[in-house]
Amino acid sequence: MAKTKKKMPGLNTTSTADISFMLLIFFLVTTSMDTDKGLTRHLPKPPDPDQEDATMDIKARNILYVRINAAGQLWVEDEVNGPGYPDIRELRPRVKEFVKNEQNLSKWPEKHVKNIDLLGQCFVTDKHVISVQTDRGTPYDMYFQVQNELVAAYNELRNELSKQKFGREFQYLNNEQVAAIKQYYPQNISEAEPKKYGGDQ
Amino acid sequence: MPEMNTSSLPDLIFTILFFFMMVTTMREVTLKVKFTVPAGTELEKLEKKSVVSFIYVGPPTDNLRAQMGSSTRIQLNDRYAEAREVMDFVAAERRGMMNQAEQIISIKADQRTQMGYIIDIKEVLRKSWALRINYSATQRK
Numbered sequence: 094m095a096k097t098k099k100k101m102p103g104l105n106t107t108s109t110a111d112i113s114f115m116l117l118i119f120f121l122v123t124t125s126m127d128t129d130k131g132l133t134r135h136l137p138k139p140p141d142p143d144q145e146d147a148t149m150d151i152k153a154r155n156i157l158y159v160r161i162n163a164a165g166q167l168w169v170e171d172e173v174n175g176p177g178y179p180d181i182r183e184l185r186p187r188v189k190e191f192v193k194n195e196q197n198l199s200k201w202p203e204k205h206v207k208n209i210d211l212l213g214q215c216f217v218t219d220k221h222v223i224s225v226q227t228d229r230g231t232p233y234d235m236y237f238q239v240q241n242e243l244v245a246a247y248n249e250l251r252n253e254l255s256k257q258k259f260g261r262e263f264q265y266l267n268n269e270q271v272a273a274i275k276q277y278y279p280q281n282i283s284e285a286e287p288k289k290y291g292g293d294q
Numbered sequence: 295m296p297e298m299n300t301s302s303l304p305d306l307i308f309t310i311l312f313f314f315m316m317v318t319t320m321r322e323v324t325l326k327v328k329f330t331v332p333a334g335t336e337l338e339k340l341e342k343k344s345v346v347s348f349i350y351v352g353p354p355t356d357n358l359r360a361q362m363g364s365s366t367r368i369q370l371n372d373r374y375a376e377a378r379e380v381m382d383f384v385a386a387e388r389r390g391m392m393n394q395a396e397q398i399i400s401i402k403a404d405q406r407t408q409m410g411y412i413i414d415i416k417e418v419l420r421k422s423w424a425l426r427i428n429y430s431a432t433q434r435k
Contacts, residue, residue, distance in 0.1 A: 106301060106304065107300065109303075109304035110300065110303040110304045110307055112304075113304050113307035113308050113311055114307055116311055117307060117310055117311045117314065120311060120314050120315055120318065121314060124314070124315075124318035128339055128340070129339070129340040129346070129400060129428075129430060130337040130338065130339055130340070130430070130431060130432070130433060131331075131337055131338065131340065131400055131428040131429050131430040131431050132334055132336060132337060132338070132428065132429045132431055133338050133398075133426070133427070133428050134427055134428070134429065135425055135426060135427075136416060136419060136420050136424075136425040136426075136427060137420065137425075138420070138423075138425065139420045139421050139423065161409075227409045227413070228409065229408060229409055229410030229413065230408050230409070230410065231408065231409040232405070232406060232407070232408065232409070233332070233403050233404070233405060233406070233407040233408070233409055233412055234332045234405035234406065236409055236412070237332040237334060237405075237429055237431065238332065238334070240429070241334040241335060241336055241431075244336040245335060245336045248336055
């Protein structure tokens with residue numbers, strides 16, 4: 094009755110690799126690896142129905158008008174340069190000049206002293222507004238390019254300031270430093286019609 | 295000659311498989327509109343996929359053009375919709391989110407879309423308190 098123990102045959106696993114290969118290929122086909130990118134914007138809060146007059150009163154010198162008509166033409170006006178049809182490439186330097194107001198011109202955004210953490214006493218133009226208006230027929234691409242240029246102008250200004258103050262580019266700053274820079278150059282892009290008063294002499 | 299031991303090959307492939315499952319996302323909707331998003335330079339990545347909802351804007355795809363015409367349409371989930379329906383869409387998307395305050399609406403619109411459609415969508419988004427939006431775009435050098 095001596096039975097020799099039979100050796101158990103191993104399961105043939107040669108095809109497992111093929112099966113998992115097929116799974117892998119299935120996933121490669123049905124999924125997409127592309128990371129979504131885009132221009133992030135914040136919309137203003139919805140108008141309060143209880144509040145009748147929600148329009149802001151802004152001095153004319155603080156507003157830079159950027160309008161795009163149905164033909165996709167850009168139209169820019171501020172108190173110094175007056176109205177004109179600049180090329181899209183001229184928009185970025187103009188916005189930078191306007192927001193900075195280095196010479197403290199009386200027709201560009203008013204400057205006042207503001208106490209900012211980490212930066213101390215600063216002379217800022219945080220009351221400026223860039224008013225973007227579009228027609229219903231404006232091509233979306235043109236609107237997007239204008240928004241892109243505006244954000245680019247702000248990013249360049251912030252970068253310059255952060256290099257000057259902290260010696261690093263804006264994207265490498267820590268949270269407090271970012272908050273300080275953002276207080277110095279807040280993004281005031283408005284898509285509503287601001288009412289203006291004064292300064293039209 | 296001894297055969298090569300391939301018993302670890304499936305494990306290897308499984309590892310690659312899991313890697314791909316982690317880094318990729320399933321395509322959620324079948325697109326019914328055609329669009330080429332604009333190109334920009336100041337783009338940010340959409341990091342948290344779980345709080346992002348997409349609104350597609352563009353003309354119907356080629357195979358649907360015979361029935362739907364070629365004027366601009368808005369697509370929410372798997373169907374065409376009107377701008378005012380965006381409100382329900384936003385609310386429904388928000389209900390399924392963990393961090394409702396972080397909701398981001400990504401607008402994937404064709405370059406040639408007229409701003410009227412975008413203005414309407416933005417107006418409804420404002421009313422729905424979905425204030426963080428993202429204009430989807432490709433990176434330009």
